[in-house]
Amino acid sequence: MIQKLTEHDRENLQESLATSGQKVTAQREIVFAVLLAKRDHPTVEDVFQRARESMPGLSLATVYNCLETFVGCGLVRQVNHERESTRYCPNLAPHAHFRDEATGHVHDIELPPEIIQSLRSILPAGFNSETIEISFRGRSQETAPRSTSN
Amino acid sequence: MIQKLTEHDRENLQESLATSGQKVTAQREIVFAVLLAKRDHPTVEDVFQRARESMPGLSLATVYNCLETFVGCGLVRQVNHERESTRYCPNLAPHAHFRDEATGHVHDIELPPEIIQSLRSILPAGFNSETIEISFRGRSQETAPRSTSN
DNA sequence: CTTGCAAATTGGAATCATTCCAACTCATTC
């Protein structure tokens, strides 16, 4: 069973929602509380299960709605890039990706070895990573249609 | 219509496949050629459409198979993390994620401001990014069940 | 208090990428 929000967390919720013109509801409180209670990067289904313990009537659609709302007003982050079709690229050189939110295009960004080095160095002892994925998202002034096809 | 593979690319394909005990087939050649022809990070559906121009009978399942094979033998990369349920986290501080391939657990990794700085600096002029996502994947000796729940 | 409205919620249907599967093809080996 999920404990109630602290006064502080509740205010935070209330303010963030208010900023984008939305209200605190019982469902939103519970979903938010679930996220704060156990920070294990739950899936929607996880959140749904946990929240239902406190509010058996809660629907999955509402969990989706709440989470979307929270992401929208910056209360939580989505860990996986938003779900889209998987994309493939034959560029095997280390590089990051930049996804233009306006056009949907993905550009390769060269990745200097120093950066890869320093990234590896932030991993705590005992963490071994074969793969690092870096992706930016934002807008670019696509001057010429390069990067995208070559 | 997709041009044929160059001698060099074909050898590359042949060798990579051979290394993991697999053969070059007409379908694989075409799918590989499609990937090399236009490096715009196509989706499976994109690849399917393009490849079909050269081989009308090609099936979608085969495109999936080919791409999986290529990823398996290191010929191409998957740009989106493999498709899984979206996950959420209320940790708004800048941090990277480490996904343990053995357990599936996702750990937050602190992200020093210098790194964020230097990452931003590799973006070419004209690219503005609000969001950077960094994720490692590998194995960790999960000494204690921390990070994952707190 | 009621009435009425807009925002939220709900359950179920629809969508879409992906996976699964059983049948079929094809090159090779015996």
Add this chain to the structure above:
DNA sequence: GAATGAGTTGGAATGATTCCAATTTGCAAG
């Protein structure tokens, strides 16, 4: 030229997510 096994195929199944139309709720104005 039959057996073997990898590869391919189309269609069905799955699973996450979105959509939608029908309530319900929270509040504000009368």
